[in-house]
Amino acid sequence: MTEPQLSPIAEPAHSEPRIAGNAPWDSHRETSPQPMPRTFAPTLPPLDLDGLKTARIDPSGVDWKRVQPRYAKARLITGLIWALIIVALAALPLIFTQFLHWWNWAPWVCWGILGIVAALQTWYLAIIQRQVRALGYSERQDHLLTCSGIMFHEVRAIPYGRIQYVDVKSGPIESKLNLASVEVKTASSASTTIPGLEKADAQRLRETLTELSDAKMVGL
Amino acid sequence: MSEEKIDTFNAASRDKTRQELRWRRAHILSPFVNAWLIIFVFIFTVGREFFEIGTQNDREIPDFSQAPELPGVLSIFENFGMLWLPALLLVGFAVLLIPYFVSWYSYFFAVDAHNVYVRSGILSKTERKARLDRVQSIDINRSLMARLLGLAELKFDVADGSHSALAVKFLKYKDARALRAQLLSQVRALKEADAGENLAPVTDAVSSLGDGKPEHTEPTRRERLREHVATNLGPGLKDADETPVLKIPVARLIASVLLSFTTCVTVLGVAFFVGLSLFTGASLVSILFANFALIAGMGSTLWKKFNTGYNFRLSTSPDGLKTRYGFTDTTTQTVPAGRVQSITVSQPLLWRFKGWYQVRVALAGKGGTENTFTGYLLPVGTADDLARVLPLVVPGAGSGGADAEALRAGLVGSGSAGGFTVSPRRARVFNWLTYKRNGFAILPALLMVRGGWAVRRLVLVPHSKVQGIRVSQGPFARRRSVAHLSVDVAGHSASYPATVQNADATVARALFVRQAQLGVRPASP
Numbered sequence: 001m002t003e004p005q006l007s008p009i010a011e012p013a014h015s016e017p018r019i020a021g022n023a024p025w026d027s028h029r030e031t032s033p034q035p036m037p038r039t040f041a042p043t044l045p046p047l048d049l050d051g052l053k054t055a056r057i058d059p060s061g062v063d064w065k066r067v068q069p070r071y072a073k074a075r076l077i078t079g080l081i082w083a084l085i086i087v088a089l090a091a092l093p094l095i096f097t098q099f100l101h102w103w104n105w106a107p108w109v110c111w112g113i114l115g116i117v118a119a120l121q122t123w124y125l126a127i128i129q130r131q132v133r134a135l136g137y138s139e140r141q142d143h144l145l146t147c148s149g150i151m152f153h154e155v156r157a158i159p160y161g162r163i164q165y166v167d168v169k170s171g172p173i174e175s176k177l178n179l180a181s182v183e184v185k186t187a188s189s190a191s192t193t194i195p196g197l198e199k200a201d202a203q204r205l206r207e208t209l210t211e212l213s214d215a216k217m218v219g220l
Numbered sequence: 221m222s223e224e225k226i227d228t229f230n231a232a233s234r235d236k237t238r239q240e241l242r243w244r245r246a247h248i249l250s251p252f253v254n255a256w257l258i259i260f261v262f263i264f265t266v267g268r269e270f271f272e273i274g275t276q277n278d279r280e281i282p283d284f285s286q287a288p289e290l291p292g293v294l295s296i297f298e299n300f301g302m303l304w305l306p307a308l309l310l311v312g313f314a315v316l317l318i319p320y321f322v323s324w325y326s327y328f329f330a331v332d333a334h335n336v337y338v339r340s341g342i343l344s345k346t347e348r349k350a351r352l353d354r355v356q357s358i359d360i361n362r363s364l365m366a367r368l369l370g371l372a373e374l375k376f377d378v379a380d381g382s383h384s385a386l387a388v389k390f391l392k393y394k395d396a397r398a399l400r401a402q403l404l405s406q407v408r409a410l411k412e413a414d415a416g417e418n419l420a421p422v423t424d425a426v427s428s429l430g431d432g433k434p435e436h437t438e439p440t441r442r443e444r445l446r447e448h449v450a451t452n453l454g455p456g457l458k459d460a461d462e463t464p465v466l467k468i469p470v471a472r473l474i475a476s477v478l479l480s481f482t483t484c485v486t487v488l489g490v491a492f493f494v495g496l497s498l499f500t501g502a503s504l505v506s507i508l509f510a511n512f513a514l515i516a517g518m519g520s521t522l523w524k525k526f527n528t529g530y531n532f533r534l535s536t537s538p539d540g541l542k543t544r545y546g547f548t549d550t551t552t553q554t555v556p557a558g559r560v561q562s563i564t565v566s567q568p569l570l571w572r573f574k575g576w577y578q579v580r581v582a583l584a585g586k587g588g589t590e591n592t593f594t595g596y597l598l599p600v601g602t603a604d605d606l607a608r609v610l611p612l613v614v615p616g617a618g619s620g621g622a623d624a625e626a627l628r629a630g631l632v633g634s635g636s637a638g639g640f641t642v643s644p645r646r647a648r649v650f651n652w653l654t655y656k657r658n659g660f661a662i663l664p665a666l667l668m669v670r671g672g673w674a675v676r677r678l679v680l681v682p683h684s685k686v687q688g689i690r691v692s693q694g695p696f697a698r699r700r701s702v703a704h705l706s707v708d709v710a711g712h713s714a715s716y717p718a719t720v721q722n723a724d725a726t727v728a729r730a731l732f733v734r735q736a737q738l739g740v741r742p743a744s745p
């Protein structure tokens with residue numbers, strides 16, 4: 001494994017305050033803000049590789065707040081309803097051929113379609129628990145971080161100053177379980193949702209985010 | 221939102237100043253522009269009918285010289301004698317136009333020192349208002365029909381309004397330009413007053429518009445003709461304080477369209493159909509007819525390229541960069557300074573032989589649902605043109621932006637030259653051709669993302685415009701220890717996402733952290 005044109009973890013010979021010093025999430029939001037690097041760096045120091053190798057893509061030193069485990073229940077119920085509908089649709093060829101004799105498909109085709117769809121749906125339902133456990137968020141000094149997925153892992157950072165509005169949503173099943181999700185919109189078309197929060201937590205998060213975005217707002 | 225929909229009945233009593241507004245109607249020919257589709261269909265149908273009657277000799281030609289017995293109300297047409305049919309058609313046409321005239325009758329606009337108002341509707345009246353100090357640009361749009369009638373539409377783009385802007389339609393082209401010039405100076409005065417730099421009263425700026433004109437001497441015929449051509453026919457709309465930067469020759473535009481990927485596909489497709497007809501013996505016409513939708517789609521894509529690049533000219537003005545273009549429809553677009561979210565420079569494969577480039581920008585609040593903003597600053601240009609356009613939107617090396625070397629590396633380079641970081645060699649399974657080119661470079665003010673082998677592409681995103689950062693990794697990428705990093709930008713960046721493909725996972729993580737830092741605290745001088 002070679003890392004081209006990136007001097008590895010060796011400290012760059014810069015005496016000035018380095019831009020790539022502390023990650024913005026090294027300190028929590030509650031602590032005092034870091035001093036701004038006032039010196040203009042005509043060329044930035046090489047990227048600060050943290051020596052964690054390529055084990056993961058999460059930035060170091062972040063303790064994720066996890067969503068409520070019972071959110072899996074809400075996902076499971078919705079997933080189950082959908083799975084039943086989809087499996088019923090996939091069973092149509094079988095019903096038409098075997099029982100109603102309207103169609104004349106080969107039995108292995110009918111059973112094959114049903115089997116593949118049913119297996120996929122079971123798989124989706126089985127990994128819900130894992131997926132929900134992988135959801136996380138963290139409020140840092142200047143950013144809201146979210147992470148999701150195990151197989152397809154993704155970490156996102158949204159600067160508070162770019163948040164345009166924050167919505168709290170709650171579907172019927174989520175509402176029964178006293179859960180809500182927080183949707184964060186920026187000027188870009190991509191939005192971020194943190195699902196499965198306790199309703200009170202979601203409200204609190206919304207208020208915090210709105211306050212922070214007002215305080216740090218920058219124009220487009 | 222600075223545009224409001226107000227119920228006029230409540231608003232009139234609430235707002236006293238509203239009474240002092242001078243409400244003006246749009247030009248009386250406006251309904252014809254709005255009803256262009258009906259006019260087109262009407263002329264087409266009537267024309268075809270007459271054409272068929274004129275050409276088909278075998279069919280018995282009906283006798284139009286005498287009006288037949290018409291039932292009911294229509295019997296009055298018998299009084300027209302020989303002209304009964306044209307009269308009937310004209311009346312039918314007029315009836316179709318009535319709704320357009322009614323809506324024109326109830327359409328008003330007004331301008332005061334701070335706002336532009338548009339009032340419309342008969343049963344449910346709506347009134348929209350655009351605050352001049354929020355206006356980002358005032359553009360003049362002319363559709364083909366409007367141009368035939370000498371009319372123009374005045375469009376107001378409002379800051380941070382994502383939905384469609386306010387438009388006054390239609391005015392005489394000359395009036396539209398005069399009103400635009402007046403409003404632009406008002407906007408400028410309001411913005412200056414806002415900034416506190418110049419507290420000159422707005423009324424001064426407005427009233428000074430009337431006088432200050434030089435004494436009119438009687439122009440000669442040649443001068444009058446030239447002025448008429450310049451004001452009514454040419455796309456040469458130009459403000460006093462505008463400096464032209466470049467214009468695209470028509471020949472180069474046509475060549476660039478011919479050298480595009482779409483043309484290649486179209487030519488190959490037609491060749492395939494010809495071969496098919498030779499091989500199977502089927503009629504070529506029927507094959508082409510069967511695939512009409514496909515061919516029409518290709519043709520319309522090519523036409524769009526041609527239309528949005530025709531007579532393209534770019535100029536600078538105090539409001540920002542202005543582009544004008546259009547074959548059927550002269551469109552003016554303003555790119556206000558500092559609102560550019562990302563800049564994409566690209567070079568399709570076949571343009572490489574000519575050394576041509578394309579520059580496109582994404583603006584906040586434009587694009588997405590609104591397709592009218594194309595964002596081209598350079599539809600097709602040489603390296604010289606590129607060197608003239610890019611400094612207008614890309615921060616220079618002095619303010620932490622890209623210097624010529626970095627730009628060249630980003631456009632045509634590969635590997636680590638010019639400060640770029642590329643994918644590791646182990647990523648070549650994913651991008652066999654582009655793994656040496658897929659890369660990024662961080663400058664104090666910009667993120668440069670490079671990619672593409674056949675179509676070279678360079679995306680420049682100022683750190684201050686980054687709306688969010690994502691780093692993601694799928695199961696295969698994990699096996700190879702690589703990850704993708706993408707940067708979310710406002711505006712229509714969907715077609716050119718700023719994504720660093722298959723970077724080394726450690727590098728991607730470090731870039732994520734660095735990008736997050738630079739987004740909130742740019743390395744300012």
